[in-house]
Amino acid sequence: MDHFSYKNGELYAEDVALRAIAEKVGTPFYCYSSATLERHYKVFSGAFDGVNSLVCYALKANSNLAVIRTLAELGSGADVVSEGELRRALEAGIPAEKIVFSGVGKTPSEMRYALEVGIHQFNVESEPEVRMLSEVAQSMGKTAPITFRVNPDVDAKTHAKISTGKAENKFGVPWQDVSRIYREAAALPGIEIVGVDVHIGSQLTDLEPYKNAFNRVRELVQQLRAEGHDISRVDLGGGLGIPYDADIPPEPAAYATVALEAIGNLGCQVIFEPGRLIVGNAGVLVSEVIYVKQATERKFVILDAAMNDLIRPAMYDGYHQIDPLREDQKKADYAPADVVGPVCESGDTFARQRDMPYLEDGDLVAFRSAGAYGAVMASTYNTRPLVPEVLVKGDQYAVIRARPSLDEILKLDIMPSWQQS
Ligand SMILES: Cc1ncc(COP(=O)(O)O)c(C=O)c1O
Numbered sequence: 001m002d003h004f005s006y007k008n009g010e011l012y013a014e015d016v017a018l019r020a021i022a023e024k025v026g027t028p029f030y031c032y033s034s035a036t037l038e039r040h041y042k043v044f045s046g047a048f049d050g051v052n053s054l055v056c057y058a059l060k061a062n063s064n065l066a067v068i069r070t071l072a073e074l075g076s077g078a079d080v081v082s083e084g085e086l087r088r089a090l091e092a093g094i095p096a097e098k099i100v101f102s103g104v105g106k107t108p109s110e111m112r113y114a115l116e117v118g119i120h121q122f123n124v125e126s127e128p129e130v131r132m133l134s135e136v137a138q139s140m141g142k143t144a145p146i147t148f149r150v151n152p153d154v155d156a157k158t159h160a161k162i163s164t165g166k167a168e169n170k171f172g173v174p175w176q177d178v179s180r181i182y183r184e185a186a187a188l189p190g191i192e193i194v195g196v197d198v199h200i201g202s203q204l205t206d207l208e209p210y211k212n213a214f215n216r217v218r219e220l221v222q223q224l225r226a227e228g229h230d231i232s233r234v235d236l237g238g239g240l241g242i243p244y245d246a247d248i249p250p251e252p253a254a255y256a257t258v259a260l261e262a263i264g265n266l267g268c269q270v271i272f273e274p275g276r277l278i279v280g281n282a283g284v285l286v287s288e289v290i291y292v293k294q295a296t297e298r299k300f301v302i303l304d305a306a307m308n309d310l311i312r313p314a315m316y317d318g319y320h321q322i323d324p325l326r327e328d329q330k331k332a333d334y335a336p337a338d339v340v341g342p343v344c345e346s347g348d349t350f351a352r353q354r355d356m357p358y359l360e361d362g363d364l365v366a367f368r369s370a371g372a373y374g375a376v377m378a379s380t381y382n383t384r385p386l387v388p389e390v391l392v393k394g395d396q397y398a399v400i401r402a403r404p405s406l407d408e409i410l411k412l413d414i415m416p417s418w419q420q421s
């Protein structure tokens with residue numbers, strides 16, 4: 001069931017009309033549905049019922065505290081990639097023992113903080129990193145539980161910018177060096193090896209790359225055990241795609257079958273790091289049409305949202321369905337148009353020559369599937385205030401991040417002494 005649907009001729013988020021939020025909060029804004037967040041989390045975690053598993057929601061997809069809290073209340077763990085995300089996870093109520101720390105560039109001070117709070121594990125991505133982690137842990141009289149993220153050199157068949165499991169990508173330790181790297185790490189005083197980690201990319205719509213990677217990991221676990229390592233956890237990462245356009249990604253249940261066929265009977269705790277799957281379709285970006293410009297070659301629908309608010313179309317040619325809030329407009333005369341924002345870049349284009357319904361100045365539209373990698377990737381480019389976020393639950397809604405004022409933005413800059421009058 002879609003929690004963003006038309007009722008009484010208007011697009012609603014659960015039981016709240018998006019137009020009513022727009023009137024109070026102004027546009028553009030992100031709006032998330034608690035019911036969708038809950039449903040997605042439950043469908044994913046439910047696919048592993050009865051399995052020794054831990055779902056660590058990947059905060060990078062959407063790290064608003066209220067969103068994390070919604071998932072924390074359902075029992076979610078967290079996958080974090082910075083001290084900032086780690087603090088968010090803890091603040092939102094996710095216990096440290098359900099938090100895994102990923103990323104190729106963890107700094108010594110981030111390591112120290114994570115060791116202090118006692119996270120579940122570090123997913124280490126290189127030899128210099130494991131040596132540094134050992135030193136930091138030893139200096140604190142602790143040992144760091146680690147997996148190595150291994151690079152299985154498989155093609156995830158997704159956009160090049162979000163593919164992470166090929167040998168040419170910066171992620172993970174090279175497959176041919178894994179055995180030596182585990183052996184050397186096992187000898188480090190501040191390190192306790194607990195498992196193996198893999199994450200091959202994002203927005204995967206095909207199970208084949210997963211099958212290949214997970215089967216390679218299965219063999220690796222058996223080999224590492226034969227070499228004397230105590231492997232009790234396998235972290236399979238995230239990456240399962242969502243429907244944006246015509247692609248129909250596999251259901252979590254089918255993904256679970258592939259994962260458990262490969263890893264299920266190894267006697268390990270199986271960890272997952274889904275991001276987009278949980279939050280992607282739980283959010284929309286609502287924007288107002290500022291002008292409709294008829295140029296010689298084409299029609300431009302100019303919105304008040306721009307690439308700084310939602311960068312996926314500019315950065316990955318990402319597709320987002322754009323629907324008018326008024327249902328009668330959704331049914332009205334379609335004609336090709338470019339949908340663009342006000343930022344001074346040609347790349348500030350959300351859709352090119354897309355069949356759009358008839359729209360006029362002042363009309364409101366919603367970008368679908370904007371809950372993941374939307375607000376978190378927003379910037380203030382062109383001195384546009386960071387876009388606010390709203391969370392709906394039933395017939396209630398709350399602003400969960402406010403739009404900063406221009407005064408607040410200007411105050412962030414500091415004039416050097418020689419310029420102060
Ligand atoms: C290590 C790691 N885990 C989890 C994720 C979450 O990915 P997704 O949002 O595609 O599920 C990512 C991002 O691709 C990642 O880099």
Ligand SMILES: N[C@@H](CCCC[NH3+])C(=O)O
Pocket residue numbers: 060162202203312316372373
């Ligand atoms: N930001 C990307 C996904 C990146 C995944 C990061 N691990 C997107 O919007 O598709």
